[in-house]
Amino acid sequence: xxxxxxxxxxxxxxxxxxxxxxxxxxxxxxxxxxxxxxxxxxxxxxxxxxxxxxxxxxxxxxxxxxxxxxxxxxxxxxxxxxxxxxxxxxxxxxxxxxxxxxxxxxxxxxxxxxxxxxxxxxxxxxxxxxxxxxxxxxxxxxxxxxxxxxxxxxxxxxxxxxxxxxxxxxxxxxxxxxxxxxxxxxxxxxxxxxxxxxxxxxxxxxxxxxxxxxxxxxxxxxxxxxxxxxxxxxxxxxxxxxxxxxxxxxxxxxxxxxxxxxxxxxxxxxxxxxxxxxxxxxxxxxxxxxxxxxxxxxxxxxxxxxxxxxxxxxxxxxxxxxxxxxxxxxxxxxxxxxxxxxxxxxxxxxxxxxxxxxxxxxxxxxxxxxxxxxxxxxxxxxxxxxxxxxxxxxxxxxxxxxxxxxxxxxxxxxxxxxxxxxxxxxxxxxx
Amino acid sequence: xxxxxxxxxxxxxxxxxxxxxxxxxxxxxxxxxxxxxxxxxxxxxxxxxxxxxxxxxxxxxxxxxxxxxxxxxxxxxxxxxxxxxxxxxxxxxxxxxxxxxxxxxxxxxxxxxxxxxxxxxxxxxxxxxxxxxxxxxxxxxxxxxxxxxxxxxxxxxxxxxxxxxxxxxxxxxxxxxxxxxxxxxxxxxxxxxxxxxxxxxxxxxxxxxxxxxxxxxxxxxxxxxxxxxxxxxxxxxxxxxxxxxxxxxxxxxxxxxxxxxxxxxxxxxxxxxxxxxxxxxxxxxx
Numbered sequence: 001x002x003x004x005x006x007x008x009x010x011x012x013x014x015x016x017x018x019x020x021x022x023x024x025x026x027x028x029x030x031x032x033x034x035x036x037x038x039x040x041x042x043x044x045x046x047x048x049x050x051x052x053x054x055x056x057x058x059x060x061x062x063x064x065x066x067x068x069x070x071x072x073x074x075x076x077x078x079x080x081x082x083x084x085x086x087x088x089x090x091x092x093x094x095x096x097x098x099x100x101x102x103x104x105x106x107x108x109x110x111x112x113x114x115x116x117x118x119x120x121x122x123x124x125x126x127x128x129x130x131x132x133x134x135x136x137x138x139x140x141x142x143x144x145x146x147x148x149x150x151x152x153x154x155x156x157x158x159x160x161x162x163x164x165x166x167x168x169x170x171x172x173x174x175x176x177x178x179x180x181x182x183x184x185x186x187x188x189x190x191x192x193x194x195x196x197x198x199x200x201x202x203x204x205x206x207x208x209x210x211x212x213x214x215x216x217x218x219x220x221x222x223x224x225x226x227x228x229x230x231x232x233x234x235x236x237x238x239x240x241x242x243x244x245x246x247x248x249x250x251x252x253x254x255x256x257x258x259x260x261x262x263x264x265x266x267x268x269x270x271x272x273x274x275x276x277x278x279x280x281x282x283x284x285x286x287x288x289x290x291x292x293x294x295x296x297x298x299x300x301x302x303x304x305x306x307x308x309x310x311x312x313x314x315x316x317x318x319x320x321x322x323x324x325x326x327x328x329x330x331x332x333x334x335x336x337x338x339x340x341x342x343x344x345x346x347x348x349x350x351x352x353x354x355x356x357x358x359x360x361x362x363x364x365x366x367x368x369x370x371x372x373x374x375x376x377x378x379x380x381x382x383x384x385x386x387x388x389x390x391x392x393x394x395x396x397x398x399x400x401x402x403x404x405x406x407x408x409x410x411x412x413x414x415x416x417x418x419x420x421x422x423x424x425x426x427x428x429x430x431x
Numbered sequence: 432x433x434x435x436x437x438x439x440x441x442x443x444x445x446x447x448x449x450x451x452x453x454x455x456x457x458x459x460x461x462x463x464x465x466x467x468x469x470x471x472x473x474x475x476x477x478x479x480x481x482x483x484x485x486x487x488x489x490x491x492x493x494x495x496x497x498x499x500x501x502x503x504x505x506x507x508x509x510x511x512x513x514x515x516x517x518x519x520x521x522x523x524x525x526x527x528x529x530x531x532x533x534x535x536x537x538x539x540x541x542x543x544x545x546x547x548x549x550x551x552x553x554x555x556x557x558x559x560x561x562x563x564x565x566x567x568x569x570x571x572x573x574x575x576x577x578x579x580x581x582x583x584x585x586x587x588x589x590x591x592x593x594x595x596x597x598x599x600x601x602x603x604x605x606x607x608x609x610x611x612x613x614x615x616x617x618x619x620x621x622x623x624x625x626x627x628x629x630x631x632x633x634x635x636x637x638x639x640x641x642x643x644x645x646x647x648x649x650x651x652x653x654x655x656x657x658x659x660x661x662x663x664x665x666x667x668x669x670x671x672x673x674x675x676x677x678x679x680x681x682x683x684x685x686x687x688x689x690x691x692x693x694x695x696x697x698x699x700x701x702x703x704x705x706x707x708x709x710x711x712x713x714x715x716x717x
Contacts, residue, residue, distance in 0.1 A: 045662075046676035047507040047684060073660045077677055086567060086657065090574035206677075261679060266487030281679030284483040311677075347678065 148313025155307035186251035196253035201274035217306035232419035532595030602636030
């Protein structure tokens with residue numbers, strides 16, 4: 001509530017105080033004199049492996065570009081957008097920022113993020129983007145232009161407790177492939193072990209909408225079509241109804257969504273669908289306690305899954321030509337083969353470049369030692385962009401949708417009617 | 432601390448059976464409430480001693496207690512620097528709130544001014560303005576003054592507070608006016624009266640305010656979150672947040688950091704227990 005109030009205030013202030021974003025000046029061809037750029041980063045505001053990896057990346061960049069000094073601004077992920085807005089209002093233009101995908105359209109249309117196509121010469125941009133997964137490049141695009149370059153991101157992956165599978169008489173070497181399999185396995189776990197069967201990290205508070213959207217899109221649904229909301233339409237609503245039915249049958253746990261990862265880490269849940277970024281912390285919790293395994297996200301029958309992305313992209317805000325060049329070089333470095341080797345092996349996010357996966361000079365050795373990560377890598381082929389909402393009310397629309405999803409899944413009413421009511425109300429807030 | 436009314440407490444020898452039962456029931460209830468109050472602190476300490484794979488265990492004591500979470504906290508974030516920063520910010524904030532509150536309260540109580548009631552009312556109303564309303568203008572001003580990422584920037588916006596003014600205002604109103612008049616007749620001016628006569632005799636409200644302002648500043652989260660740009664220039668509440676990450680919450684280190692962050696306040700409670708309880712009882716819990 002407080003955060004929403006702050007965001008509204010910031011939006012109003014930003015709208016009234018921002019200078020108009022004119023055409024970009026030509027980015028400098030080289031960095032021929034010392035320059036300092038700011039890098040707003042949420043990994044640095046944590047004590048996790050992400051902070052160490054980011055420090056290593058920045059040090060590597062500064063070594064490669066001795067003329068560039070990177071001033072890191074560490075802000076927690078749930079506050080970084082507010083900080084970027086506050087600094088723009090205060091006249092402190094950020095240069096590079098690591099921001100989440102839900103804010104993508106607002107960043108492009110209202111906060112003046114630079115489109116790479118407007119900033120970088122086509123040949124140079126093409127050269128850097130070569131070798132990146134095309135679907136991955138789509139993640140940060142608005143109206144065909146790249147405002148955010150995918151950086152630390154992942155897709156939903158099924159973590160499962162093989163010990164609970166065995167106790168329930170299930171074969172842990174044959175993890176569920178479809179939602180029908182998940183429902184049956186989860187029900188068996190719940191009935192035979194008394195533990196929770198299944199829970200997706202799809203209902204907040206920290207996951208945004210990416211797991212929910214992955215489920216919906218895997219059933220052929222979408223949360224919006226242009227400016228028309230569609231999260232209550234047939235395929236999207238049926239996916240939510242399926243989750244509701246699992247709750248009714250006892251297969252889907254009825255727990256506080258904020259405690260889902262801890263419930264799984266404590267060995268009290270059979271299956272947990274969430275980002276692979278949790279892998280390292282779950283491995284530590286499971287060590288010596290239970291047999292932790294990974295599987296691909298389940299599908300609706302024979303329909304191919306559509307895993308959408310969690311995580312962040314890199315945005316450039318610099319207006320000064322020299323700072324633009326330094327910022328772009330930082331973007332290039334942070335999305336290089338070397339950088340993705342560090343990001344994947346030390347944090348657990350996915351590489352945007354698949355050619356490094358089996359290359360012994362990059363991720364080859366690590367992937368061999370961590371074969372369970374393959375399930376996540378294989379999903380990259382079907383990577384589908386998470387849909388952000390447009391307009392000034394985008395966060396309210398998203399919240400209304402997620403509130404309705406929670407009510408539809410866990411409530412006693414008709415899930416489709418709940419979604420339809422919310423969709424009609426939220427539509428008024430769309431542009 | 433027990434509060435007994437000697438007039439109503441029967442002598443043990445003369446206590447009737449129903450009286451004894453009632454007294455036992457009261458004590459049982461108090462023991463239960465004490466356990467409920469202390470248990471979260473106990474659980475915080477125990478969790479801080481658990482290794483990563485025992486974090487979710489419900490055993491009352493870890494099978495293999497370890498200090499590795501404390502080592503993690505002290506090596507991964509600048510915890511000691513953050514504790515020092517927090518102590519400096521809390522001490523200066525509390526001190527400045529006492530000084531500014533004292534000056535404002537003296538002016539409101541002792542000087543007959545037109546509209547003093549309105550001024551008093553406006554100060555009281557300013558207490559109701561949520562921080563979120565003023566934080567962006569404050570942030571822009573702090574940025575223009577070059578106070579971003581500084582301890583000074585954390586202290587100055589909280590150097591005066593309506594609560595401090597109102598608390599000291601009420602304390603000062605009950606100060607005997609005869610003493611002040613006598614001092615005035617002896618030739619003392621307001622400055623001397625305030626600091627040499629009033630302040631030394633207002634120990635209780637000043638102590639109460641200092642304790643409450645210190646604890647409040649120690650627990651401050653939003654303003655440091657907005658103002659700080661580097662962990663080493665930030666405060667301990669931001670440090671705690673650093674263990675709640677996108678890659679999972681680090682409960683063991685978080686509880687170890689929470690123990691370290693609680694220690695100074697715990698010391699304040701132990702040393703000034705009576706004052707702290709009286710402060711909260713007199714002023715209401717903020």
